[in-house]
Amino acid sequence: MHMAFDSTLALFWLKKAISIAVQPPVAPLLLIAAGLVLAAQRRRVGFALAWAGVAATLLLSTPMSVGWLLAGLETAPVVDVAGLHQAQAIVVLGAGKRRNAPEYGGETVNRLALERLRYAARLARTTGLPVLVSGGAPTGNVPEAMLMQASLEEDFRVPVRWVEKASLDTQQNAQFSAVLLGAAGVHRIVLVTHAAHMPRAQAAFEDSGLQVIPAPTAWLGGTGAGDQALGELPGPTSAYAGWYAVHEWLGLLAYRLTR
Structure with a gap:
């Protein structure tokens, strides 16, 4: 065969x-x-x-x-709470998965994805906005978006309305998510991803026709990072x-x- x-x-x-x-x-x-x-x-x-x-x-x-x-x-600031209420949905991007997680019965999201999911859950509870998760399955197993949905719903008690499970990279995250959201009449989103990933992700989603309110999380550097690093090895x-x-x-x- x-x-x-x-x-x-x-x-x-x-x-x-x-x-x-x-x-x-x-x-x-x-x-x-x-x-x-x-x-x-x-x-x-x-x-x-x-x-x-x-x-x-x-x-x-x-x-x-x-x-x-x-x-x-990491140039995008912390999202303005007032700006959140202008959005129609929250989009959270996948960041990988842990393939060997026997305590979860197989595969689950990795720690990077959890950082994004935790913040998305917080924003969803604050605003009541519907959530879209995006991430495919390049290894041919369970799509990352399905693992993200399970984590949001089971661990954070936040429902997921859309599951985009075909994308393989950030550009496809944007293109395929825009199709799902457009069909539901959604054009303005809150985008959740790592602060360092936000410039590329925001550009891709805006090029796909969506208005983006960036909601960065998990800064690796940040204000004062250079001063703090002077004596570090x-x-x-x-x-x-x-x-x-x-x-x-x-x-x-x-x-x-x-x-």
């Missing part, structure tokens, strides 16, 4: 592979490895390349430099934030080149 070739899914995984290769920690490691290999023939150039990889690793895991990268992304938290920042800057660049 032959499986049909899914070009959309293949493109998704190709983009993922390229994304991994050009982001930390893989990109700096590739620079170091290439430099060490090249050093056998061209010592100065090879070692310069290797040291560039070391420098990139340090810069992308040092709180002060990571805070600088995040400052250009690289660590796992700042390394993760550095990866996230690079991921979003590259995502913005790719979106602007392909829109």
Whole structure:
């Protein structure tokens, strides 16, 4: 039995592979490895390349430099409560899932998605607005949006009206959600996602014809982050934030080149 070739899914995984290769920690490691290999023939150039990889690793895991990268992304302010009442729905975007969660009977949302869901639940209870969850299933198992719906309804006691479960990336989140919302006459939304992800997400939803009230959550940097980081050393938290920042800057660049 032959499986049909899914070009959309293949493109998704190709983009993922390229994304991994050009982001930390893989990109700096590739620079170091290439430099060490090249050093056998061209010592100065090879070692310069290797040291560039070391420098990139340090810069992308040092709180002060990571805070600088995040400052250009986390620009949306905390949502104004008065502005919430102008919206017609809340849209919360998926952020991944935990595939091995035996305590939940299989798969469940990951911690990043939970940060978004928690804030969306808070806004839904405050405003009474209906909720749309968005996220597909690139691995072919349970769509992320269905896991998000289960979490909102079972853990937070917030009903979900729309479940968009076909999207594979932020742009598709926006396009497919706009179709569902448009059919219900919804044109102005509260958009919930991580603060660093908001510029790319807001642009995609506005390009899909929706008016967006950004409701960012889970800041990785924020006001005063640079001052707090002056005496800090690289660590796992700042390394993760550095990866996230690079991921979003590259995502913005790719979106602007392909829109």
